[in-house]
Amino acid sequence: MALGRRNRRNQFVPPKLQLTSMMDMFTIILIFLLFSFSDKPETMTLEKNLELPVSDAKLDYNDNIKLVLSRDSLYLGDVRIAGIQDGKIEGLNPSKLEESVLYKELMAYHKEKKNDDPKADKEVSILFLCDKRLSFKTVNSIIKTAGMAGYPNFQFGVLKK
Amino acid sequence: MSILRKQRKANREEDDPDMVPVMNLFLVLIPFLLMSASFYHLKAINTSVPVLSQQNEDMEEEAKKEIKLTVIVEIKEKQIDVSALSGEVEVELLKGLERTIDRKNSDEQTMKALSDCLEKIKSGFPASDTVIIIPEENVVYETIIQTMDVARYYNENPLFPKVVLSGKVG
Numbered sequence: 001m002a003l004g005r006r007n008r009r010n011q012f013v014p015p016k017l018q019l020t021s022m023m024d025m026f027t028i029i030l031i032f033l034l035f036s037f038s039d040k041p042e043t044m045t046l047e048k049n050l051e052l053p054v055s056d057a058k059l060d061y062n063d064n065i066k067l068v069l070s071r072d073s074l075y076l077g078d079v080r081i082a083g084i085q086d087g088k089i090e091g092l093n094p095s096k097l098e099e100s101v102l103y104k105e106l107m108a109y110h111k112e113k114k115n116d117d118p119k120a121d122k123e124v125s126i127l128f129l130c131d132k133r134l135s136f137k138t139v140n141s142i143i144k145t146a147g148m149a150g151y152p153n154f155q156f157g158v159l160k161k
Numbered sequence: 162m163s164i165l166r167k168q169r170k171a172n173r174e175e176d177d178p179d180m181v182p183v184m185n186l187f188l189v190l191i192p193f194l195l196m197s198a199s200f201y202h203l204k205a206i207n208t209s210v211p212v213l214s215q216q217n218e219d220m221e222e223e224a225k226k227e228i229k230l231t232v233i234v235e236i237k238e239k240q241i242d243v244s245a246l247s248g249e250v251e252v253e254l255l256k257g258l259e260r261t262i263d264r265k266n267s268d269e270q271t272m273k274a275l276s277d278c279l280e281k282i283k284s285g286f287p288a289s290d291t292v293i294i295i296p297e298e299n300v301v302y303e304t305i306i307q308t309m310d311v312a313r314y315y316n317e318n319p320l321f322p323k324v325v326l327s328g329k330v331g
Contacts, residue, residue: 019180019181019184020180022184023180023183023184023187026184026187026191027187029191030187030190030191030194033191033194033195033198034194036198036199036200037194037197037198037199038197038198038199038202039197046201052203053302053303053306053307054306055204055206055306055307055309055310056310056314057204057205057206057310057313058204059204059205059206059207060204060205061203061204061205062205125207127205130302131302132301132302132303132306133301133302133303134301134302135298135299135300135301135302136296136297136298136299136300136301136302136305136328137298137299139302139305140298140328143210143326144210144328146210147210152209152210152211153207153208153209154207154208154209154210154326155205155206155207155208156205156206156208156306156309157203157204157205158203158204158205158206158306159201159202159203159204160202160203160204
């Protein structure tokens with residue numbers, strides 16, 4: 001009886017881990033990740049309601065002042081400053097752009113930066129992320145306001161083709 | 162016979178490569194690549210809006226050396242009008258550069274026609290580098306970006322890299 005048990009113990013072979021399928025999986029993941037590798041990973045999150053146009057632009061953006069115009073909201077940085085209904089920006093009268101929240105916020109920022117360093121703010125451009133379905137009428141009111149507030153240079157954010 | 166079989170089995174086991182170090186390498190690589198992976202690639206197009214400026218003497222002298230045209234692209238609902246402005250070229254010559262591109266065709270065909278038209282202007286006046294895009298109010302932003310792409314480069318060669326976006330005045 002005791003001899004039989006010893007024999008059975010001797011016969012025990014530890015199960016060998018089958019790594020082939022795992023290797024296959026890792027290889028696929030590795031290739032996918034290598035393709036999406038970027039030396040400058042995007043740190044910003046894009047809004048659900050924002051579809052950026054596709055372009056063959058190659059220039060990298062400077063993340064100075066971010067203005068986001070989605071289908072239903074206008075954001076300055078990460079702060080929602082106005083809603084949009086039927087392409088019209090709430091609180092923004094095209095004939096009185098100086099009274100809008102956007103103008104006041106940009107002016108305040110412009111003054112603050114100018115006080116800190118008068119030369120630094122001169123060439124600052126706004127990173128403008130805009131939904132591709134919006135009309136020029138909506139876009140124009142925003143860029144006009146920004147231009148009046150002292151920011152005539154823009155970088156239009158687009159997705160790489 | 163049985164000894165031979167055992168030997169063959171032992172040889173076969175030795176042939177299996179040791180995958181554990183490779184797995185270790187993968188486990189290090191994958192978190193690193195996950196951290197630096199970017200699932201969308203954001204790029205930018207530089208543009209500006211028209212501003213009041215004072216022309217200085219240096220600019221005037223520079224302008225005299227080479228003729229620079231400013232190309233105007235008006236995007237309308239049914240057509241795209243191309244024209245040019247310059248204080249140094251005769252009005253008749255400028256009129257000869259005017260073109261109208263119908264937007265009845267597909268976007269791709271329209272943009273191809275626009276691209277060819279702009280390339281012709283650029284080859285005639287190579288010093289020109291500015292285009293003013295004037296869309297109508299109902300033109301969607303995507304079309305503006307497509308026009309900018311076409312105006313900036315022609316087969317990887319720069320056409321009018323300085324893009325100014327403006328609303329129609331008057």
